[in-house]
Amino acid sequence: MRLLVASLLTVGLLGALDHTIVSTSLATIAGDLGALGHLGWIVVGYTLASTVLLPVLGKLGDIVGPRGVFLTSLAGFLLASLACGFAQDMTTLIVARVLQGMTSAGLQLMSQTIVAHVTTPRERPRLMSIIGIAFPVAILVGPVIGGLIADYWGWPWLFWINLPFGLAALALAAFAVPPIEHAPRGRFDFAGSVCFTALLVALVLAVTWAGDGAAGAASAVCFAVAAMALAAFILVELRAAEPILSLRILRDRTIATGIALSAIVGMGLFAIVAYLPTYFQMAYRTTATVSGLVPIATVFGMLVSNLLTGFLVARSGRYRLYPIVGCALAAGGLLVMALLPLGLPLWVPMVVMGVVGVGIGSFMNVIVAVVQSAAPREDLGSVTAATNVVRQVGSTLGTAVVGGIVGAGVAALLPVGVDAGSLTPHAVHGADPALQDAVAAAYHEVFAPIFVAIAVVYAIGVAVAVLLPHGRLADHADVRERDDQRDDLSATAGRSASTGR
Numbered sequence: 112m113r114l115l116v117a118s119l120l121t122v123g124l125l126g127a128l129d130h131t132i133v134s135t136s137l138a139t140i141a142g143d144l145g146a147l148g149h150l151g152w153i154v155v156g157y158t159l160a161s162t163v164l165l166p167v168l169g170k171l172g173d174i175v176g177p178r179g180v181f182l183t184s185l186a187g188f189l190l191a192s193l194a195c196g197f198a199q200d201m202t203t204l205i206v207a208r209v210l211q212g213m214t215s216a217g218l219q220l221m222s223q224t225i226v227a228h229v230t231t232p233r234e235r236p237r238l239m240s241i242i243g244i245a246f247p248v249a250i251l252v253g254p255v256i257g258g259l260i261a262d263y264w265g266w267p268w269l270f271w272i273n274l275p276f277g278l279a280a281l282a283l284a285a286f287a288v289p290p291i292e293h294a295p296r297g298r299f300d301f302a303g304s305v306c307f308t309a310l311l312v313a314l315v316l317a318v319t320w321a322g323d324g325a326a327g328a329a330s331a332v333c334f335a336v337a338a339m340a341l342a343a344f345i346l347v348e349l350r351a352a353e354p355i356l357s358l359r360i361l362r363d364r365t366i367a368t369g370i371a372l373s374a375i376v377g378m379g380l381f382a383i384v385a386y387l388p389t390y391f392q393m394a395y396r397t398t399a400t401v402s403g404l405v406p407i408a409t410v411f412g413m414l415v416s417n418l419l420t421g422f423l424v425a426r427s428g429r430y431r432l433y434p435i436v437g438c439a440l441a442a443g444g445l446l447v448m449a450l451l452p453l454g455l456p457l458w459v460p461m462v463v464m465g466v467v468g469v470g471i472g473s474f475m476n477v478i479v480a481v482v483q484s485a486a487p488r489e490d491l492g493s494v495t496a497a498t499n500v501v502r503q504v505g506s507t508l509g510t511a512v513v514g515g516i517v518g519a520g521v522a523a524l525l526p527v528g529v530d531a532g533s534l535t536p537h538a539v540h541g542a543d544p545a546l547q548d549a550v551a552a553a554y555h556e557v558f559a560p561i562f563v564a565i566a567v568v569y570a571i572g573v574a575v576a577v578l579l580p581h582g583r584l585a586d587h588a589d590v591r592e593r594d595d596q597r598d599d600l601s602a603t604a605g606r607s608a609s610t611g612r
Contacts, residue, residue: 116242120244121279122185122218122280125280127245132256133154133257153204160212161213165503166500168217169492180221181284185217185277187210188218191208192277193271195211226238236480237422240421300351302347313340318512345358360486369481369485370497371501373501374502375568376475377506384409391405412465412469417472417473428583435573438576441572442573444464445562445566453555484585516557
């Protein structure tokens with residue numbers, strides 16, 4: 112089990128770091144390849160591909176077994192990393208990044224599915240919390256590592272650095288990940304896969320382009336395509352023998368509530384953390400380095416509470432209290448952020464956002480284990496995929512909406528004659544005090560209602576978490592007792608059938 116956890120954690124770090132390590136060197140990469148206008152697609156292509164493939168890979172894991180999907184995804188990820196480093200133009204790099212995103216989805220999803228297959232429900236939160244540290248660690252150290260590699264080795268090594276660690280992880284995974292039995296299943300749901308992929312691609316593009324005035328028509332078309340794809344997807348899934356995302360699983364209150372909480376994590380956490388550095392650079396007039404301390408405090412709070420609650424739930428089996436308290440802490444902390452006046456020492460918002468991080472981390476991985484515990488064994492991959500998909504879609508939608516509000520709101524509040532498009536932190540810090548005060552006030556006035564809105568999202572999360580049924584995750588003894596009861600029932604049914612004959 113220790114080798115298995117080490118293997119899954121290493122692979123999880125590879126996938127998470129690959130997303131954050133590139134962020135600090137985007138301008139360098141685009142300038143070297145001469146395609147600054149396509150800069151965003153290095154990230155968007157990766158994120159979009161990893162999102163749309165989640166349900167497909169989840170279903171494949173249920174059909175052919177998670178071990179094969181996991182090892183294939185890891186091998187494909189390493190090949191895509193090699194191709195990224197050798198890219199000579201932006202088109203090649205974007206294609207390679209799309210392939211990286213597709214395979215990284217398999218790494219993330221199958222790690223959670225494998226844990227669900229080889230452990231009891233009581234053990235899962237502890238192991239999920241250990242594997243789950245890959246994400247906060249990647250946020251903390253990824254940009255720093257990426258900057259150092261780009262400065263001293265060159266940007267291709269941002270991708271090639273995956274190879275030695277990935278090959279070691281592949282060898283370890285081939286040995287440590289056990290074969291997992293899976294029941295024979297019917298045909299793969301290709302129609303549902305196509306409809307769902309079209310739905311997510313159209314939705315993400317529509318939201319991404321919604322804030323761009325020049326792409327307003329394209330955004331409207333994508334929203335229309337997404338609506339049609341959603342209708343087609345529902346019709347296909349209702350008729351499919353083996354649906355890619357079974358709608359019947361939503362009848363279970365634990366699963367439906369857990370998926371809703373996962374969406375709230377995505378909408379709330381990522382929508383605000385992405386813009387915190389900009390807010391503090393402009394409103395608190397800090398440097399770029401200092402502004403990163405607040406999101407670091409948030410992520411550190413997540414990391415600590417994630418590990419702590421994972422071990423606590425594994426010990427007691429009780430899980431219902433953690434999302435209730437966690438959402439309440441997040442909502443309260445964000446409400447305090449909205450009320451904080453400008454001019455306070457930076458440690459004050461750091462502490463407040465640290466509390467927000469503690470609240471979010473207390474249930475973001477626990478809820479995955481809870482959802483898995485309520486799902487049939489043959490649907491573990493699909494249910495895990497659904498939980499991750501709504502989180503990533505919520506993150507994309509929330510980030511796009513907040514970004515659009517910040518851009519439009521700040522531009523409307525700036526003094527006449529000040530161009531919001533050319534207003535960088537460096538330019539503001541060198542401007543006269545009156546302009547600095549005006550910019551700080553504009554950012555504070557825009558972000559205060561954003562903090563309140565996201566606090567409301569987490570307040571809704573409290574109400575959703577209350578709907579979780581009272582229960583306790585099963586441990587070894589519970590599982591044996593349940594299996595013994597099932598065997599007794601089978602034996603009784605067999606004797607009854609024999610007597611009837």
